[in-house]
Amino acid sequence: MKEIVECVPxxxxxxQKMVETVLNEIQKxxxxxxxxxxxxxxxxxxxxxxxxxxxSVFKAMLNAASKAVELxxxxxxxxxxxxxxxxxxxxxxxxxxxxxxxxVELAREFGKTLAEKYGIPVYLYGEAATxxxxxxxxxxxxxxxxxxxxxxxxxxxxxxxxxxKAHPKAGATITGARKIMxxxxxxxxxxxxxxAKKIAKALHxxxxxxxxxxxxxxxxxxxxxTQIGMSISDFEKTPLYRVFELLKVEAARYNVxxxxxxxxxxxxxxxxxxxxxxYLKIDNLPENRVLEMAVHDVVEKADLRPTAGRQQVI
Amino acid sequence: MKEIVECVPxxxxxxQKMVETVLNEIQKxxxxxxxxxxxxxxxxxxxxxxxxxxxSVFKAMLNAASKAVELxxxxxxxxxxxxxxxxxxxxxxxxxxxxxxxxVELAREFGKTLAEKYGIPVYLYGEAATxxxxxxxxxxxxxxxxxxxxxxxxxxxxxxxxxxKAHPKAGATITGARKIMxxxxxxxxxxxxxxAKKIAKALHxxxxxxxxxxxxxxxxxxxxxTQIGMSISDFEKTPLYRVFELLKVEAARYNVxxxxxxxxxxxxxxxxxxxxxxYLKIDNLPENRVLEMAVHDVVEKADLRPTAGRQQVI
Numbered sequence: 314m315k316e317i318v319e320c321v322p323x324x325x326x327x328x329q330k331m332v333e334t335v336l337n338e339i340q341k342x343x344x345x346x347x348x349x350x351x352x353x354x355x356x357x358x359x360x361x362x363x364x365x366x367x368x369s370v371f372k373a374m375l376n377a378a379s380k381a382v383e384l385x386x387x388x389x390x391x392x393x394x395x396x397x398x399x400x401x402x403x404x405x406x407x408x409x410x411x412x413x414x415x416x417v418e419l420a421r422e423f424g425k426t427l428a429e430k431y432g433i434p435v436y437l438y439g440e441a442a443t444x445x446x447x448x449x450x451x452x453x454x455x456x457x458x459x460x461x462x463x464x465x466x467x468x469x470x471x472x473x474x475x476x477x478k479a480h481p482k483a484g485a486t487i488t489g490a491r492k493i494m495x496x497x498x499x500x501x502x503x504x505x506x507x508x509a510k511k512i513a514k515a516l517h518x519x520x521x522x523x524x525x526x527x528x529x530x531x532x533x534x535x536x537x538x539t540q541i542g543m544s545i546s547d548f549e550k551t552p553l554y555r556v557f558e559l560l561k562v563e564a565a566r567y568n569v570x571x572x573x574x575x576x577x578x579x580x581x582x583x584x585x586x587x588x589x590x591x592y593l594k595i596d597n598l599p600e601n602r603v604l605e606m607a608v609h610d611v612v613e614k615a616d617l618r619p620t621a622g623r624q625q626v627i
Numbered sequence: 628m629k630e631i632v633e634c635v636p637x638x639x640x641x642x643q644k645m646v647e648t649v650l651n652e653i654q655k656x657x658x659x660x661x662x663x664x665x666x667x668x669x670x671x672x673x674x675x676x677x678x679x680x681x682x683s684v685f686k687a688m689l690n691a692a693s694k695a696v697e698l699x700x701x702x703x704x705x706x707x708x709x710x711x712x713x714x715x716x717x718x719x720x721x722x723x724x725x726x727x728x729x730x731v732e733l734a735r736e737f738g739k740t741l742a743e744k745y746g747i748p749v750y751l752y753g754e755a756a757t758x759x760x761x762x763x764x765x766x767x768x769x770x771x772x773x774x775x776x777x778x779x780x781x782x783x784x785x786x787x788x789x790x791x792k793a794h795p796k797a798g799a800t801i802t803g804a805r806k807i808m809x810x811x812x813x814x815x816x817x818x819x820x821x822x823a824k825k826i827a828k829a830l831h832x833x834x835x836x837x838x839x840x841x842x843x844x845x846x847x848x849x850x851x852x853t854q855i856g857m858s859i860s861d862f863e864k865t866p867l868y869r870v871f872e873l874l875k876v877e878a879a880r881y882n883v884x885x886x887x888x889x890x891x892x893x894x895x896x897x898x899x900x901x902x903x904x905x906y907l908k909i910d911n912l913p914e915n916r917v918l919e920m921a922v923h924d925v926v927e928k929a930d931l932r933p934t935a936g937r938q939q940v941i
Contacts, residue, residue: 317922317926319918319922344929346925346928346929348918348921348922348925349916349921364921364922364925408918408922409922409926493918499908553907554906554907557906557907571908572908573908573909573910574907574908574909574910575909575910575911575912576909576912576916579916579917579918579921580912580916580917580918581917581918581919582896582917582918582919582920585899585900585903585917586899588902588903588906588907589899589902589903592868592871592902592906593867593868593871593888593902594813594885594886594887594888595887595888595889595890596887596888596889597889598889598890598894600919602663602890602893602894603893603894603895603896603899604633604662604722604807604893604894604895604896605895605896605914605920606896606919606920606923607662607663607678607893608631608633608662608678608722608723609920609923609927611660611662611678612631612723612927613923613926613927614660615658615660
């Protein structure tokens with residue numbers, strides 16, 4: 314496989330049976346491979362990361378969406394995460410030998426097909442957005458599913474595909490194209506959501522924080538702690554170490570300890586390299602100097618052209 | 628290629644022509660791939676990292692060694708790095724689907740062949756060592772090339788292969804097997820070698836430092852600074868962040884700033900993950916959660932079995 318697209322659909326369910334059914338549609342598609350999936354009751358949300366060729370990713374995504382539309386009923390849905398539909402968000406991400414424009418094209422094709430097949434209103438976001446405001450997922454999702462019927466009738470919220478009317482069971486879908494982003498959650502040693510919200514605010518783009526960061530504070534009842542959930546849309550411009558250091562500064566202000574953190578979804582190598590480089594003052598560390606990456610690259614070369622293992626060095 | 632061995636030979640030359648000739652022997656070998664090479668006049672040393680199948684790596688290494696033996700004359704060699712021969716050290720490293728014992732076997736075979744073909748005395752070290760002392764490269768290299776003629780006549784320094792007599796032009800060779808290790812250099816904002824040596828001493832295993840760390844201090848005339856050069860033989864047991872933090876502590880004691888650092892050779896992914904995890908308090912981050920690694924793995928799978936792109940998820 315020479316071209317690789319990643320797709321990270323968000324479905325509004327955490328029902329074990331539904332999750333299995335949706336995942337199964339992806340994994341049974343030839344040349345589509347699930348890298349990761351997470352779901353939990355609190356958010357009532359399934360996030361899948363899978364990769365493959367353009368064609369395979371499109372096919373797998375359409376089949377998974379069909380099942381989700383069939384099984385999920387938004388009228389009964391409760392969850393802490395913003396959402397407007399059963400197939401809530403579907404980003405296509407260029408990973409290897411694929412251009413952003415090709416992912417924009419994939420998103421358009423997917424949105425058009427979904428709208429035509431099921432009568433679901435579809436919005437294009439990110440790099441596929443048709444209007445500047447629509448670049449922002451949150452702008453499109455304002456009002457959630459509950460206010461969708463009302464919001465969708467406003468001229469500025471007219472869908473890019475499908476009817477200007479919420480699908481009763483499936484709501485609406487947002488699809489688009491974007492760069493690889495980093496999801497990062499930091500646990501705070503406090504149950505005080507007010508404090509956590511203040512810390513999140515300091516980081517959040519729209520509230521004066523870093524321009525590529527969205528941050529929200531949530532309370533996690535099982536652990537009796539709060540968590541700052543972040544997505545960093547361009548971690549090359551706004552590296553994770555910088556976000557983390559500011560979070561440390563703000564947490565220290567309230568005497569709140571940072572008890573742990575985790576990547577939400579896959580960890581991009583470039584983000585890890587930047588963290589290591591910052592803290593250890595490494596001057597220069599391109600991805601191809603990481604042993605395992607370099608090995609993979611040559612193996613791929615060797616396997617694709619098994620009879621000609623030559624290269625130029627000097 | 629399903630099995631991957633890495634080989635990191637150290638040759639006693641920095642002559643541009645010789646370097647090209649030696650590298651050429653490796654790169655023209657089918658299924659052997661150079662990942663990295665560095666050479667400089669101060670050390671007068673060429674370090675190459677290349678990978679391939681067991682057979683390819685053996686063949687490439689033998690051909691490169693033959694050229695080095697032909698071209699390098701140790702009687703004229705000057706350099707700041709410890710060395711006893713033209714083909715000074717040749718470690719074989721298991722990278723993928725290869726056992727350590729297979730690399731030990733490769734080292735034995737390589738040593739035996741080199742000794743028989745050129746009459747060069749060969750020592751086995753690391754996991755291939757025949758005596759406990761010989762696990763340690765530095766023990767074998769004691770006295771450098773200059774005292775080799777004398778040292779080699781001692782019973783405890785009898786070579787594992789070849790004559791108990793230094794090869795006049797090529798000296799002796801040390802070959803063996805070891806785990807992937809990390810080479811890491813830290814630049815200090817001081818030209819004071821005495822201070823740098825004190826800092827290196829605090830880290831060095833044999834002087835009371837970390838058990839998996841060798842550290843030496845060198846003066847770098849072009850930059851008028853000193854550098855701590857380290858090799859960490861087991862960075863899973865002795866992670867880099869811990870070594871770096873201690874180095875910071877010791878440098879602070881002498882008010883010496885750390886001005887930069889670099890991996891010497893390839894950077895192992897696990898070492899980078901451990902650094903990121905420590906500084907950002909990440910609870911758990913296995914290699915297969917790194918996006919690019921996961922993508923490579925599935926691509927490899929897909930390319931090796933192009934007709935069956937299936938997998939089990941739940």
